[in-house]
Structures are given as structure tokens and as C-alpha cells.
Amino acid sequence: MVVPAILLGGGLAATTHGTKLGLRYAVDASPEPVTNALANFGELTTIAAVAVAIWHHPYITLALALGLLALLILLVHRIVRTLRRLLSGDWSRQARVTTERSRQV
Numbered sequence: 001m002v003v004p005a006i007l008l009g010g011g012l013a014a015t016t017h018g019t020k021l022g023l024r025y026a027v028d029a030s031p032e033p034v035t036n037a038l039a040n041f042g043e044l045t046t047i048a049a050v051a052v053a054i055w056h057h058p059y060i061t062l063a064l065a066l067g068l069l070a071l072l073i074l075l076v077h078r079i080v081r082t083l084r085r086l087l088s089g090d091w092s093r094q095a096r097v098t099t100e101r102s103r104q105v
Contacts, residue, residue: 053061
């Protein structure tokens with residue numbers, strides 16, 4: 001049980017760090033200082049809120065985290081499907097079918 005827990009925890013930590021790094025890179029690319037300040041404030045506020053929520057309501061926080069994880073998995077699945085459709089050239093057929101359906105209605 002220890003090895004799978006370590007692997008799962010390490011995988012989640014690496015994924016979270018990669019996501020934060022990507023978002024930080026996108027924000028730092030903007031030339032204005034307001035975006036960076038708002039991003040820093042948002043990060044610190046989120047971390048503080050999650051820490052307080054875990055301390056006072058651990059089970060509710062766990063349920064919310066699992067729900068958010070499920071939504072993110074569905075979102076990633078949808079993005080992958082859309083990218084596959086776009087890269088395969090199938091998006092033009094889908095657009096024609098949608099256009100024909102809207103004309104029939």
C-alpha cells in the first residue's frame with residue numbers, strides 16, 4: 001500500500017507543479033505588472049483558503065477535491081477528443097453535419 005500511495009502522491013504533485021508552472025509562464029509572458037500581481041494574490045488566497053478548509057472541514061474539502069478532480073478528468077478527456085478530431089481533419093465533417101442539422105430546424 002505504501003508504494004502505490006507514494007506513486008500516486010508523486011504523480012499528483014508533479015501534475016500540479018507542471019500546471020502551475022505552465023500557468024505562471026503564460027502570466028509572466030504578459031508585459032503588464034497588474035496580471036502578475038493578481039496571479040500572485042490569487043495563488044496565495046487559494047492556498048490559504050484550502051489550508052483553512054482542510055483544517056476545519058477535512059471531509060468536505062476531500063469531497064470537493066475529488067469532485068473537482070472528476071470534472072478536470074472529464075475536461076481533459078473532452079480536450080483530447082477535440083484535438084484528435086482537429087488533427088485528423090474530421091472537424092470539417094462534424095461542422096458540416098452541425099450546419100445541416102441547424103438548417104433543418
